[in-house]
Amino acid sequence: METQALGWWGVPLAIAAGTLRGSAPFLFVSLGECLTEKSGKINLGLEGTLLTGAMSAYAIAYLTGSPWLGVIMAGVAGMMLGVIHGWLSQQPRVNDVAVGIAMIIFGSGIAFFLGKPFIQPSAPPLPALQFGTWSNLPQVQSALQISPLFLLGIAIAPLMQWFFRSTRWGLYIRAVGDSPDAAKAMGISIFKVRMLCIIAGSFLAGIGGAYLSLYYPGSWNERISGGQGLMAVALVIFARWRPMQCLYASLLFGGAQAIGPALQSVGVDSYYYLFNASPYILTLLIMIFTCSPKRTLNGAPGALGQ
Amino acid sequence: MINRHNWRSTVEAICIPLAALLFSLLLFGIFCALAGADPFGVYASIYRSAFGSWRAFQNTLLRAAPLMLSSLCTALPARLGLIIIGNEGAIVVGGLGAVAAGLTLSTAPPTVVQIAMAIAGIICGGLWIGAVGALRHYRGVNETISSLLLNYIAIALLNHLVGGPMRDPSSLNKPSSYPIAQINMLGDIPGTRVHYGLIYGLIACAIAYFLIQRTTFGFAARVAGGNIRAARIAGLPVGKLTMMICFLAGSSAGLAGMVEVAAVHGRANESLNANYGYSGILVAFIARHNPLAATLVAILLGGILASGGSLQRSHDLPDATVLVFQGLVFLVVLFSESLYGRFFKEGSGVRGRESAVTV
DSSP states (O other): OTTGGGGGGHHHHHHHHHHHHHHHHHHHHHHHHHHHHHTTOOOTTHHHHHHHHHHHHHHHHHHHSOHHHHHHHHHHHHHHHHHHHHHHTTSTTOOHHHHHHHHHHHHHHHHHHHHGGGSSSOOOOOOOEEOOTTOSOHHHHHHTEEOHHHHHHHHHHHHHHHHHHHSHHHHHHHHHHHOHHHHHHTTOOHHHHHHHHHHHHHHHHHHHHHHHHHTSSOSOOTTSSTTHHHHHHHHHHHTTTOHHHHHHHHHHHHHHHHHHHHHHHTTOOTTHHHHHTHHHHHHHHHHHHHOOSSSOOTTOOTTTTO | OOOHHHHHHHHHHHHHHHHHHHHHHHHHHHHHHHTTSOHHHHHHHHHHHHHSSHHHHHHHHHHHHHHHHHHHHHHHHHTTTOOOOOHHHHHHHHHHHHHHHHHHTTTSOHHHHHHHHHHHHHHHHHHHHHHHHHIIIIIOOOHHHHHHHHHHHHHHHHHHHHHTTTBOTTOOSSOBBOOOOGGGSOOBOTTSSOBTHHHHHHHHHHHHHHHHHHSHHHHHHHHHHHOHHHHHHTTOOHHHHHHHHHHHHHHHHHHHHHHIIIIIISSOBGGGOSSHHHHHHHHHHHTTTOHHHHHHHHHHHHHHHHTHHHHHHHHOOOTTHHHHHHHHHHHHHHHHGGGTTTSSSSOOOSOOOOOOOOO
């Protein structure tokens, strides 16, 4: 609706606005997955974590009236799922990818089960910062509404990069992820490091869920995540396990996601569904072009998937 | 030829899944109690609405049919050490192919149309997952993730086709393709309300079992799944094996889509995307990727799915309860993998399959 006055110029603007709004869940989930994978485990179950986070954030915000309390509870709920994944995926002969699939089913089951009563009522949304007041165009103003949560995510990315590169704990995590034997020789508990990484990663993913239900799109229903948690896995590969690149990749994915709705708003809707699938198609193409059967990918933690 | 070693692993292979199922029942009971429902009442109504009467059991069998076919999509590649979870996408694409075949051939004799629909479903699903195998072999793309992405792409394709090019203008609220003529639909097995899809499922599982356990092709696949380097050194065509297994896997799920279209819905619409894919993954894992065991597990899980409605009606539990139950069963079954070989010191005949996942 709002782009109609601008005609076709509304399309790039709507995509930019969609990028600024829709990237945050990708960002949080991919940073969480990046942390998890750096320690040598894959958590495919972040889709369930995202849904559980979205549900608990919405429920807590509705019950207490405080959206920020909801955000924290979303992280805590994510951590609980992380504990299950972290413990189970480290049992002998248990495959972490399979546990991830199970956690998708379990996590979304829990979210739908507990979230049923919260589909109707409306919870207080997160506040937004207005960066567009310099412009007279209402479209630009609404496009530049940014959630502080997104800014927090943007701040976490360089912080995590620094953490991996320059801190003792970052070194421990990289050691565990690259060569568990060497880490063991250094006296690091592989189980503990991986457990903490998975729990912290799930915390971030839960917060990504809170962003979905409390900011954009800003309501709770069962189709709210639509595979964003799963794409995080591909996103981290695309980002070569570097937190800063996770940020850029998230922006790209958020933008891809906004193409379909942006075109629909100017009346191009014959390929609406196919454009909606563009983040998945993009991911697949990226993987086809960047993977190779001859070598493992640059930057991949050595113990990943073993 | 039962020796001590075999005997022990057989005991394990029977007792551990049973214990896992019992334990997940216990956990689910606790969950129900916490949610304020009487666990025993819940179990009783699950049993009643799944296996309690012939009528209820037919409902279960109806749901078991696509699960059997769908589970093969995960179970067959698992023999090669590949974790494929693109079942849902292959079902959708197979269903689309079947509808396209059914609509173009609508004037041919019914048997011809049905065979054409089955072949179209098989080919479409097969190519869909076959592409996953090809990407894995030629580009080293992780098969779990590519098949997962293809699920979403398939669903978008379905929405696009039934909302646009294939849309029947009379389907207002729920965009659908034109319907297949009633005469071309798969009928019911005489004397029951169960359609012929069940027979398709049973035959496909039997063929898959025979193929894996009794042929050189299956043997080669198992060798490659056990140790891919050894298989390469032994001169096995690993790439060809990967793609063929993936094609067969996809074609079973594609057949499931054809069954859903040709026996249940009669047209392609969003009902094709009914989560049989994800439940099929669960069936494959509980059955430990054994196609014969998959038939039994599919019936068991079909029963649980069939009971969803009655949980809603008589216990006031949301329909997601069944999803929680499935998740719990899946988690416990995965945990039980770590128990094999723990109880008998020497006998560790059945091993969890190490997968060759590289990202």
